[in-house]
Structure formats: structure tokens, C-alpha cells
Amino acid sequence: MGDRMVFREHLFRSAAVICGLLTLAIFCFLCVLGLPLLQDGHLLSLLSSPWAPARGLYGIFPMLLASILLALLSLALGFPVSLGCSLLITALAPRRLRMLLIGMIRLMAGIPTVVYSFAALFLLVPLMRTLIGRGSGLSLLTAAPVLALLIVPTMVIFFVAGFEKVNRAHLLALDALGGSRVQKIIHILLPGARPALINGTLLGFGRAMGDTMVSLMLAGNSTAVPSSLADSARTLPAHIALVMASDFDSMEFTSIFACGLLLYLVTGLLMLLMRLPGRSPDNES
Amino acid sequence: MTGQRKITEITVTWFCWLSGLLLLAALVILVGYLIRRGGPVLGLSLLFGDTPPLDALLLRKHVFDGLYPALAGTLLLIIGAMVLAIPLGIASGIYMAEYAGGRTKAVFSLLFDILAGIPSIVVGLAGLSITIFLHRIFGERIMPCLLISCLALAYLVLPYLIRTTQVALESIDPVVRRTAPALGASRLQNIGRVLLPHSLPAIIGGIILATGRCAEDTAVIMLTGAVASAGIPRSLLDQYEALPFYIYYISAQYTSPDELATGFGAALLLLLLCSALLVLALVLQRRLTIFLLYR
CATH class of the missing domain: 1.10.3720.10 (MetI-like)
Incomplete structure (x- = not known):
């Protein structure tokens, strides 16, 4: 009986831990798949250059x-x-x-x-x-x-x-x-x-x-x-929705993970901003 | 001075009433337009086309010119996502309200808020990346499919379920909360026998709201396996049709007035489905409270 209770209490905690880890997992997924673009140190040029796949430019500045x-x-x-x-x-x-x-x-x-x-x-x-x-x-x-x-x-x-x-x-x-x-x-x-x-x-x-x-x-x-x-x-x-159709290994496809990462970071940052001291924490989400 | 005050009074009052009116007008125009265009086509033939409804329902015949496959796909999505999300979400909510404290709670709280804020297209993208990983491991058999969509949608609605469960449990009257432990009940007995039944209406309300979210989301499913025509999926690994994706598809690809009319019918149907869920959530909350009180 006692064991079962402890087991159930652990179950609640594991559920919360799983949900928390899932939040981080998405971030990791996006990072890993967007890696080819980030790796070459193209981050800045990615954010500032235009989108012209024909010329080998996969910048997302216009979309941003x-x-x-x-x-x-x-x-x-x-x-x-x-x-x-x-x-x-x-x-x-x-x-x-x-x-x-x-x-x-x-x-x-x-x-x-x-x-x-x-x-x-x-x-x-x-x-x-x-x-x-x-x-x-x-x-x-x-x-x-x-x-x-x-x-x-x-x-x-x-x-x-x-x-x-x-x-x-x-x-x-x-x-x-x-x-x-x-x-x-x-x-x-x-x-x-x-x-x-x-x-x-x-x-x-x-x-x-x-x-x-x-x-x-x-x-x-x-x-x-x-x-x-x-x-x-x-x-x-x-942009993410539209580029979807092309080949999985292409640079176009990799760039949408950079978009996803950017969106993730922006929304995460907004959540942090909402928690600045002096703001009442709100739970209505 | 008083003159200036009077101007301020009038300006603020008018401004507020105008904003309210503007919003009401926008809603009336929108819904009115959908009803005017979609209302006439609403009916059994919108769902089943020329196929006899009974044959379609029993899967004896395919429906080619109706919304039935899309509606069925949406329902399957909802069921699948909720089966995955409800246990995880409610258990996490219980943990947040009853066990977590101090810094742990603050960290989890931030994580769940970020989870709630992630745009649905990013959730869809994550679902797609999981598909790619699985595809590399298991080969050609794994493509975007119903299962992946259910997983991604479950993920999307998790924060709703966690938050409603947590808030419902936390807002229970302290007197109610302390009674059972005072009589010798264990913490778990208190949760299972007193706290959960007490907050059931709010939790079910949250579940229904999450259902509405599953029904309406388009961005997730368009990345994870919804297609324009697939019929009723035979397995979890099949592609499927869904109402919101159908509406999007028609808006971009309609070729005839008939198709467009079906699109309006689908939009009205989805609007009715989501509004009905919303009203149900509100009514059920009140009903359930009464039901539990007089049991």
C-alpha cells in the first residue's frame, strides 16, 4: 500500500518532468536540425541577407x-x-x-x-x-x-x-x-x-x-x-509553412529550422520579460 | 478647467463605447457573412455528397464530394491528441498544485509558460523533425501521419490542461482542503477523493477548451500529415483529411463555385463546432457543479 502511494506520487512528478523536458526538447530539435546553417558562422548573414535560393542566399531578413x-x-x-x-x-x-x-x-x-x-x-x-x-x-x-x-x-x-x-x-x-x-x-x-x-x-x-x-x-x-x-x-x-514542400536535405529546408528557432526564442524572451520584477505573475494562459 | 474636464470625460466615454461597438460590428459582419454564404449549403449532402450517409458512416463506400472524411479526420485527431495529453497534463497539474514548491515550482512554471507561448507552427515543425528522425531510423514506412499529428497536437494543448488543473486545485477553499487530512486521510487520498472531484468541473472545462484548440489548429497539422484528399485513415500511420486544412486548401486552390461553396460550408461547420465546444465548456461547468452537489 505504502509503496503504491509513493509510486503514484512519483508518477505525478515524472509527468511534470516529462512536460518540462518536452519544452527543452523542441529547442534541441530545432538547434540540431538548423545546425548546418548556424555552424558555418552564417548566423548574422542569415538574419541580414535576402532570400534568393537561386543565388545561394537563404537569408530570412525579409521574413523577420x-x-x-x-x-x-x-x-x-x-x-x-x-x-x-x-x-x-x-x-x-x-x-x-x-x-x-x-x-x-x-x-x-x-x-x-x-x-x-x-x-x-x-x-x-x-x-x-x-x-x-x-x-x-x-x-x-x-x-x-x-x-x-x-x-x-x-x-x-x-x-x-x-x-x-x-x-x-x-x-x-x-x-x-x-x-x-x-x-x-x-x-x-x-x-x-x-x-x-x-x-x-x-x-x-x-x-x-x-x-x-x-x-x-x-x-x-x-x-x-x-x-x-x-x-x-x-x-x-x-515561410515555415511554405518551404515545407521541398527536399529534406536542402539548405532551404534547413533555413526554416532557423526561422523556428527564432520564433521560439522571441516567444521565450517575451515570457521572461513578463516575469520582470514589479510585474505580477499571472497564470491565465 | 471644468471645460477641459468635460472634454476628457466625453472623449474617454465615446472612445470606450466605440471600441466595443467596433468589435461587435466586426464579429457580426464576420459571422453574418459566413452564415449567408455557408448557410445554404449546410446539410447532409455537404457531409456525404452523393453517397448514402449510412454507407459512408459504416465505411462501406468512399465519400468523394463531401466533408465527411475531413470531419472524421478532425474527430480522430481530437481523440488521439486528448488520449495522449489528458493523463500527462492532469498529472503534471496535480504535481504543480500539490507537490511542487519554491524554486522547483518557479522553474516548471516558466517552462510551461514558454510551452504555452510556442507558436503552433513551431510545434508543427518539431513534429516534422521527429518524423525526419524516425524516418532515418525506421526507413520509408514513417512519413508524416495521423500519429505524429496527434503527438504534436497533444503537445500543443498540454499547457492548457496543466494550467487549468493547477489553478482549479489551487483555488479550492482551504477549509475543504484541510478537512480530509484532519480526519486522517493521506495526501493521495485527499487528492483522489476530495480535491479532484471538487475541481472536476473546472478541469473538464479545461479539457473541452483544449479540444477546441485541437479542432481549430491548422499550422500543426499542415506540417505533420494533413492532405487535401485521403479518405478515412485506415491506420495511425496513414495521412488524413481535416476540416481546418480543407478550408485553407480550398481558399488557395478552389476551381469552381461549387468547391468554394463547400469551403464556406466547412468554415461555418468548424465555426459551429468550436463555438459549441466553448458553450459546452461554460454550461458543463455550471451543470457539473450542481450535479456533484446533489449527488
Whole structure:
């Protein structure tokens, strides 16, 4: 009996250890398979040179730039909306509407990415084609609003949780002094939830960087360095998805492991940033 | 001064309401458009085409012009991934909540957060690299297949399961937590008889959310074995079709209005499936609590 109990307790620990090791294992897999590129000391040139397999150049700079541009753009669109919506839920809306809004946000969080992109392909792309006036309508500007729509629910849920943790005594004090709802937002909610606002934004940025389907289906996937936001561009995840088809031993194929490694490092770094001292550790993932 | 304050008040209020409205409008337009385009084709013929449904379900006949193979592939993926992920995820969650402490817990916590943050395409890439390793060891027989996809998807949803289990156990009322040990129960008995049943609704909610994640993910399966037409897989080592991959494939490769209509049908079907899972998670949580209270 005693042995069996000890055995089961060991089972719990081994499960956790296995899961932890799996996290590291992915990193190792990517390193080992991307090794040929890293080994030759090409790391810098890999990050800074263009993608031209015909000339023997397998740089991923255009994809890196496109990923960062697209993530920043969708954050610029998504952050104000998320902030406004989470404030509406926390401070402005009547109780019943608040429940409705939370339900809507949850529903949006559950909508498959591929469905968003599929609908946008027929709704937004023709519109952008007319607006931009050239090309196919597939561009960074087309993908950004859809990507923003994708990261807004995550950010709103995170922000609302942050606002709810703001010291209740301060809110009551403001009510007692006869402060308005907007004063409550400006003087108490926003300063009080600053860590949550920053962390939620980092999380949104990570989501935007890592999403495949939106950029793959809407950004156009051109391997050239995008010169404007209305240009077609290829992000890192889309690059991984597209190069897939070729030969397992080719340099093209090796380069996608460098992309994977880069994405892994960026998202890992964001997680570390979220844990900087002074930020409350959050478990809502 | 008061004038300026008034402007601030109005601006902030309008800004918040506008953001809410914008989001609502986006959702309504999106769902409305999908229903308008996909609604008319929704029906048995969308799933089975010209094949009699019963023959298709019993695998007596192949379905060539319906979504049935894709839907079946998605269901098989979900089952496979969940069978792999649930035991591991819940056991790890129990360890995190009940046994781990101090620095160990902090390290595991960081690892699981990184795991949760890894983009799904990278998980797919890892699945692909495992396939390559296996291919080198076992030869031609190992190609991207259902088994590899299930493994990769299980990996993708592990952090959800770990976190929901952990949070569910940690948020149990301390009074409930201490009662059984006070009566002489061992730590394991306390977990098995009191804590787990008590947090069951939340854990099941987490499982259903993870199921939704399995159903919708496209990036993982497109790297690990989903193809445009394969029929129902006969074994774990076969390639398969799946709903999200079908939607992606149609968006790039449709050749006729009929195919496009099927694509819209598939998008609506996937949307309904995921929303249903989400609503189920919310309803079930409440139902289960009541059920357990009055047992």
C-alpha cells in the first residue's frame, strides 16, 4: 500500500518532468536540425541577407522584418480597441451588457484562425485591392486588421483581469469623494493595472508574431523585402509553412529550422520579460 | 478647467463605447457573412455528397464530394491528441498544485509558460523533425501521419490542461482542503477523493477548451500529415483529411463555385463546432457543479 502511494506520487512528478523536458526538447530539435546553417558562422548573414535560393542566399531578413512590422501594426490597431473594450467592460457598461460583452469576447477567442482568414479573404481582400489600387489586395495592411481581431480577445481578457485586481479601497475612496467613472478610469484603473496592461500587450505581440494562418492567407507571401505597408510580404511562420514542400536535405529546408528557432526564442524572451520584477505573475494562459 | 474636464470625460466615454461597438460590428459582419454564404449549403449532402450517409458512416463506400472524411479526420485527431495529453497534463497539474514548491515550482512554471507561448507552427515543425528522425531510423514506412499529428497536437494543448488543473486545485477553499487530512486521510487520498472531484468541473472545462484548440489548429497539422484528399485513415500511420486544412486548401486552390461553396460550408461547420465546444465548456461547468452537489 505504502509503496503504491509513493509510486503514484512519483508518477505525478515524472509527468511534470516529462512536460518540462518536452519544452527543452523542441529547442534541441530545432538547434540540431538548423545546425548546418548556424555552424558555418552564417548566423548574422542569415538574419541580414535576402532570400534568393537561386543565388545561394537563404537569408530570412525579409521574413523577420515582415513578422515584426505586421505584429507592430496589428498591435497598433488592436491595443486601443482592447483598452477601450476592457474599460467598457470594467467601468462603463451596465451589468447586463457587461456579461454580454464578456460572452462575446470569449466567443471571439474561440473562433478558429483559419475561419477568420477565410472570411477576410472574400470580404477584406477585394476592398483592399480597390483601396490600394494595385496588386492583388494581399498585403501587410490586409492582414493587420484581421490579426488585430485575433489578438484583441486575448488582450481584453488579460486587461479585464488586471483591472479587477486593482485595489478596491481606492475605488471606494474615489466613489466616496464623488469622482466620476471617467476619473476612476484615468486616476485609478489605468495606473493601478499598468503591469497587466504591459504584460497583456506583450502576450498580444507574441500571438501576433507566432500566428501562421492570417499572414499565410492574407499577406501575399512575397519573399522580397517589403518597402511599404501596402506591399505583399511573407512572415516567419508563413515561410515555415511554405518551404515545407521541398527536399529534406536542402539548405532551404534547413533555413526554416532557423526561422523556428527564432520564433521560439522571441516567444521565450517575451515570457521572461513578463516575469520582470514589479510585474505580477499571472497564470491565465 | 471644468471645460477641459468635460472634454476628457466625453472623449474617454465615446472612445470606450466605440471600441466595443467596433468589435461587435466586426464579429457580426464576420459571422453574418459566413452564415449567408455557408448557410445554404449546410446539410447532409455537404457531409456525404452523393453517397448514402449510412454507407459512408459504416465505411462501406468512399465519400468523394463531401466533408465527411475531413470531419472524421478532425474527430480522430481530437481523440488521439486528448488520449495522449489528458493523463500527462492532469498529472503534471496535480504535481504543480500539490507537490511542487519554491524554486522547483518557479522553474516548471516558466517552462510551461514558454510551452504555452510556442507558436503552433513551431510545434508543427518539431513534429516534422521527429518524423525526419524516425524516418532515418525506421526507413520509408514513417512519413508524416495521423500519429505524429496527434503527438504534436497533444503537445500543443498540454499547457492548457496543466494550467487549468493547477489553478482549479489551487483555488479550492482551504477549509475543504484541510478537512480530509484532519480526519486522517493521506495526501493521495485527499487528492483522489476530495480535491479532484471538487475541481472536476473546472478541469473538464479545461479539457473541452483544449479540444477546441485541437479542432481549430491548422499550422500543426499542415506540417505533420494533413492532405487535401485521403479518405478515412485506415491506420495511425496513414495521412488524413481535416476540416481546418480543407478550408485553407480550398481558399488557395478552389476551381469552381461549387468547391468554394463547400469551403464556406466547412468554415461555418468548424465555426459551429468550436463555438459549441466553448458553450459546452461554460454550461458543463455550471451543470457539473450542481450535479456533484446533489449527488
